[in-house]
Amino acid sequence: MAPVLRAIFGYCFLILIVRIAGRRPGKQMTPFELVLIFFIGGCTLTAMVGDDRSLTNAVIQIVSIALTHLVIIWAKGRSAVFGRIVDGTPLVLMDHGKWHTETMNRMRIQGNDVIAMARDQGFAALDRIEYAILERNGEISIIPKSQE
Amino acid sequence: MTTVVHAIAGYFFMLLVLRVLARRPGSQMTPSDFVLVFLIGGVVLLATMENDRSETNAVLTVITVGICHRIVSHLKQRFPRVGALIDGTPLVLLKDGKWQTEAMGKAHVTDDDVMAAARSKGAKTLSQVKYAILERNGGISIIKNNG
Amino acid sequence: MPSADSESPTKPVEDSASRVDDDIAVGFDLAFQRRWWRFEFAVWTVFTTLVVLAMFGCFGRGHFAKARTAAHDGSLDVQYDRIERFGSPSVVTVTFGPRAIHGGKAQLWVSESLMNALGNQRVVPQPVEAILGDGGILYTFAATKPPATAEFALQPRAVGGANLQLRVPDSETVNARIFVMP
Structure with missing residues (x-):
């Protein structure tokens, strides 16, 4: 019983932490942020496994996590509100040459992040862009101005 | 007490180590880069957790690291200088058909890396590339010549 | 179609x-x-x-968690952590007063919670004798004169409150309330 509860607790705790730690552009993740994710996962792991390093325990906990994940996915499919709570909503960062400063500050996105993403998609400068949208996975979508 | 202090120290130590290591493309990381990332994370992890395998300890460590990260991102947002210090600045590698050799040498980027990035953007030769820029996350952006 | x-x-x-x-x-x-x-x-x-x-140690392993209690008759002084963490090692230090040592030995009775809830791993120094009974264990250490100290290395294995009682035979009982965090 205890290993199952520890696994479920660890999973839900990590979801919460990752969700509130701020969305960072997924593709733009720096190696440091990668290390950080591993680090956070590992810390939780230590407590989840505890002293029980048996194969049985590993199997039980992996299955518990997988099932919790399934339940979350199922709940996301059933309820749009729950989906928004777990994944958040896309956010408009820029439209028609105007930065949405509140959103950018709250999400800790800098103008540079958007410019980098624009460059990544081959736009030389911001004036070619109509919208910049922070997606739920942390990607920034760039929508170019339609050709006139 | 020790947990919290170790977590804070570990966070900033990792930040420093990965900042002074060569910037490698996040999306183009080679397996050896991944091994390094896991190795660094794991070693610091062991030191931070010590012999305390309690749930309390794990929760506190994770929260502490989360708070550190939040403070750092907040500082980056407030002070662009801090952002430049922690994330670096974008570097121009190729400009109008000329390699910027100093930037390439210091950043340990080879022309093969740039070629790979250019190919992934559908440029067949470097003559089609106007700019190549090493981004702060280590990715290489390619801006093609018009036409 | x-x-x-x-x-x-x-x-x-x-x-x-x-x-x-x-x-x-x-x-x-x-x-x-x-x-x-x-x-x-x-x-x-x-x-x-x-x-x-x-x-500050409100969840164990820090300043606030450290506690000390003593018998009024000066037979015993106990330093312990009032907040422990599940599965995480810690030490209880028992200092015998002059009244506790006679005839070349010091005796200490400890309640059973030391073993089951708090998971006692070892006693330093090795007791000469350990006698079970009375809901606990009576340890006998070889001793000359004070100051004399014995240590118990704990690794708690039950979450929640635990009551640790210690006493030198025929003296006052010392009570330590310990809470084990998950």
């Missing part, structure tokens, strides 16, 4: 997501996001408080 896949249900494609400026389809909801940001702020406030409390 019925096709092979006419059985599989379909649904017309439409933008279910709300639009910005009637132009671009994103599920953008600033009101929801503001509520979420408030929640986020609250969570971080709670978390910061937790970490500050942890710095």
Whole structure:
């Protein structure tokens, strides 16, 4: 019983932490942020496994996590509100040459992040862009101005 | 007490180590880069957790690291200088058909890396590339010549 | 004309997501996001408080967790952690007073909670004798004169409150309330 509860607790705790730690552009993740994710996962792991390093325990906990994940996915499919709570909503960062400063500050996105993403998609400068949208996975979508 | 202090120290130590290591493309990381990332994370992890395998300890460590990260991102947002210090600045590698050799040498980027990035953007030769820029996350952006 | 896949249900494609400026389809909801940001702020406030409390040792392994209790007749002085953590090593130090040592030995009775809830791993120094009974264990150490100290290395294995009682025979009982964090 205890290993199952520890696994479920660890999973839900990590979801919460990752969700509130701020969305960072997924593709733009720096190696440091990668290390950080591993680090956070590992810390939780230590407590989840505890002293029980048996194969049985590993199997039980992996299955518990997988099932919790399934339940979350199922709940996301059933309820749009729950989906928004777990994944958040896309956010408009820029439209028609105007930065949405509140959103950018709250999400800790800098103008540079958007410019980098624009460059990544081959736009030389911001004036070619109509919208910049922070997606739920942390990607920034760039929508170019339609050709006139 | 020790947990919290170790977590804070570990966070900033990792930040420093990965900042002074060569910037490698996040999306183009080679397996050896991944091994390094896991190795660094794991070693610091062991030191931070010590012999305390309690749930309390794990929760506190994770929260502490989360708070550190939040403070750092907040500082980056407030002070662009801090952002430049922690994330670096974008570097121009190729400009109008000329390699910027100093930037390439210091950043340990080879022309093969740039070629790979250019190919992934559908440029067949470097003559089609106007700019190549090493981004702060280590990715290489390619801006093609018009036409 | 019925096709092979006419059985599989379909649904017309439409933008279910709300639009910005009637132009671009994103599920953008600033009101929801503001509520979420408030929640986020609250969570971080709670978390910061937790970490500050942890710095002072309110969750074990720190200044506030350290406790000391002594028998009024001076037979025994016990240093322990009032907050322990599950499975995490710690030490209880027992100092015998002059009244506790006679005839070249010091005796100490400890309640059973030392073993089952607090998971006693070892006693330093090795007792000469350990006698079970009376809901606990009576340890006998070889001793000359004070100061004399014995240590118990604990690794708690039950979450929740535990009551540790220690006593030198025929003296006052010392009571230590210990809470084990998960």
